[in-house]
Amino acid sequence: MSNGKSVMRDNLRFVTATSLFDGHDATINIIRRLLQDAGVEVIHLAHNRGVPEIVDAAVQECAHAIALSSYQGGHMETFKYLVDLLKEMDCAHIKVFGGGGGVIIPEEMRELEAYGVTKIYSPEDGRRMGLKGMIDHMVSIARKVKIPKVRDGLFGLKQRDPVVIGRIISLVESGHGGFQGDLLELGQEIKHLASSVNIPVVGITGTGGSGKSSLIDEIVRRFLYYYPEKTLAIVSVDPTRRKSGGALLGDRVRMNYINNKRVYMRSMATRDAQVEIPLCINDVLAVLKASGFNLILLETSGIGQGDAAVTQVSDVSMYVMTSEYGAPSQLEKIDMLDFADIVVLNKFDHERSMDALRDVRKQYRRNHAMFDASDHDLPIFATVASRYNDKGTSTLFRYLMGLLKQRALSDLELPDIPTESSSVVTESIIPKGRGHYLREIADAVRAYHRHTEKVMDVLERSKAIEVALDEVEDSSLKKELKKKFDELQQGLGKEDTSILNHWQRERKRFSKDVYTYQVRGIKNRVELRRKSLSGLDIPKVALPGFRSDVETYRWLRKENLPGRFPYTAGVFPFRREWEEPRRQFAGEGTPERTNKRFHYLTRYDEAKRLSTAFDSLTLYGEDPDERPDIFGKIGESGVSVCTLDDMKRLYAGFDLCSPLTSVSMTINGPAPIITAM
Numbered sequence: 001m002s003n004g005k006s007v008m009r010d011n012l013r014f015v016t017a018t019s020l021f022d023g024h025d026a027t028i029n030i031i032r033r034l035l036q037d038a039g040v041e042v043i044h045l046a047h048n049r050g051v052p053e054i055v056d057a058a059v060q061e062c063a064h065a066i067a068l069s070s071y072q073g074g075h076m077e078t079f080k081y082l083v084d085l086l087k088e089m090d091c092a093h094i095k096v097f098g099g100g101g102g103v104i105i106p107e108e109m110r111e112l113e114a115y116g117v118t119k120i121y122s123p124e125d126g127r128r129m130g131l132k133g134m135i136d137h138m139v140s141i142a143r144k145v146k147i148p149k150v151r152d153g154l155f156g157l158k159q160r161d162p163v164v165i166g167r168i169i170s171l172v173e174s175g176h177g178g179f180q181g182d183l184l185e186l187g188q189e190i191k192h193l194a195s196s197v198n199i200p201v202v203g204i205t206g207t208g209g210s211g212k213s214s215l216i217d218e219i220v221r222r223f224l225y226y227y228p229e230k231t232l233a234i235v236s237v238d239p240t241r242r243k244s245g246g247a248l249l250g251d252r253v254r255m256n257y258i259n260n261k262r263v264y265m266r267s268m269a270t271r272d273a274q275v276e277i278p279l280c281i282n283d284v285l286a287v288l289k290a291s292g293f294n295l296i297l298l299e300t301s302g303i304g305q306g307d308a309a310v311t312q313v314s315d316v317s318m319y320v321m322t323s324e325y326g327a328p329s330q331l332e333k334i335d336m337l338d339f340a341d342i343v344v345l346n347k348f349d350h351e352r353s354m355d356a357l358r359d360v361r362k363q364y365r366r367n368h369a370m371f372d373a374s375d376h377d378l379p380i381f382a383t384v385a386s387r388y389n390d391k392g393t394s395t396l397f398r399y400l401m402g403l404l405k406q407r408a409l410s411d412l413e414l415p416d417i418p419t420e421s422s423s424v425v426t427e428s429i430i431p432k433g434r435g436h437y438l439r440e441i442a443d444a445v446r447a448y449h450r451h452t453e454k455v456m457d458v459l460e461r462s463k464a465i466e467v468a469l470d471e472v473e474d475s476s477l478k479k480e481l482k483k484k485f486d487e488l489q490q491g492l493g494k495e496d497t498s499i500l501n502h503w504q505r506e507r508k509r510f511s512k513d514v515y516t517y518q519v520r521g522i523k524n525r526v527e528l529r530r531k532s533l534s535g536l537d538i539p540k541v542a543l544p545g546f547r548s549d550v551e552t553y554r555w556l557r558k559e560n561l562p563g564r565f566p567y568t569a570g571v572f573p574f575r576r577e578w579e580e581p582r583r584q585f586a587g588e589g590t591p592e593r594t595n596k597r598f599h600y601l602t603r604y605d606e607a608k609r610l611s612t613a614f615d616s617l618t619l620y621g622e623d624p625d626e627r628p629d630i631f632g633k634i635g636e637s638g639v640s641v642c643t644l645d646d647m648k649r650l651y652a653g654f655d656l657c658s659p660l661t662s663v664s665m666t667i668n669g670p671a672p673i674i675t676a677m
Contacts, residue, residue, distance in 0.1 A: 077632025203314025208302025587613025
């Protein structure tokens, strides 16, 4: 059925992201902040996002436009694929804006814009228009976008068509109060259908920064795993900025498991700074119920102590908090501890978490007069949602599904998750006692330098007394000075005096022509001098010419000789005579092409110092694929390596075991795998 005319929404919605295998997100972060300042609701996906993921987000969010940055190559395939997928999803009205600095050349910009990209911004555009001008240009074009008519609305909802669901929710939002005007007839049908089904709504609320999105993502992961035939929807609400009217809808950044055909996610702004959920939320939930999802998760924006609106629109409410709530008396002010069906103490690996759990349990017992209940009987769970397969989160999920079944809100079988004897799981990657080990290291280094300065002061004053003793003739004065000198010397430890004594011996050894030392019982002889072209004797290790013990001590403590603590001059006592310190850099296209380049660079050199650049797929540890946004990145800005055979072809003809051959690699995440290859 046709419902209403095409309408122009008041609130613009942009999806912002960087392209696949691209970590250059500084630009897109600036763009999304400026869009927010211009009153735009920004659904931010952050970096390393594939085209299907971007299009799914734009469709589900019913966006006006997509702003995509691409600085890592493959932009021709990426932007064309983006335009094609939008057309395929019947969303060609969504505008596509892009940029890539100097990576995208003018000819490519013209080709992409002719293909259907709305605008590719060049460095010249930035110079001419400025950032503000570019944002104004994007917004002015997006304001002309109209939502296409919703046809066969009920049929589309029953099919869980994300295009139909997204557009109906946007029309509901634009009506502010929900189903109004031309949407009234369809709204009545949707409400009737929604009231005839039993679909639970789980409301999840909590303070800002408590980890609600990460926790929801883990709930989604477990739901998809234990119920492979079921579907769920997520509504995530973030506050509207009072000053600009814009909003950052960034919960998708934390969601790793929503890219699934069984999941629908919608980000919403409150569009009122005074509320925690939009006024139209009941109608939005009705749309999702009419679509037949098996479970709906509603996440509110961060709330204060006296907020509990989520309990009015959900069947089961969950309050997520952390140990950062202040004094225990603050718990008495939190309304959700009265009304929440489940309380989650997230980020349980933080300091004070055990104390916080004890205090929350005490307050919950007081609020609900459950003084005889054991800890296990309280619906309070300690979780670390950021940790994979967290046992506390699994226990919470099983309890949640059991509560839905107990209240006849769901007929799903309980997941086969072992029930923990306690809801508290105290695992930690870094042991509690070692949580401050970096600070301890820093404190040790600072204490080391303070000791150096203290001893230098003693040495300096001692030297001054020695000079005075040589100059004065008065015996009583000499006796007094000698007494003061002895007092100062007592302030020096054995290690401090041995450092200076050892230096005198080392100085004599380095003054000879040959230096002898042992490694594992084997004597090594090193010539300490070499002749220059002018016939001069040049020492391999130049010794400082300090006359003062003060300067010598400072140098020994802060620099010292090569191969000596603190290793400022390197960990080896001598440089290799045959070493050729260079980097012969290559990496582009196929392994065969890069191998050919390596052989060209090293054709006249006995020492082969190969420095390898890998393409972005290899850097991210992903496999090549024919999908356009992946295919376009293969061999760009580096060599493509995905198998052991690729690695063999890359270094064919080089003896990797030779001491004259070394390989350095510009790589991070998959470095152990590549090194093993």
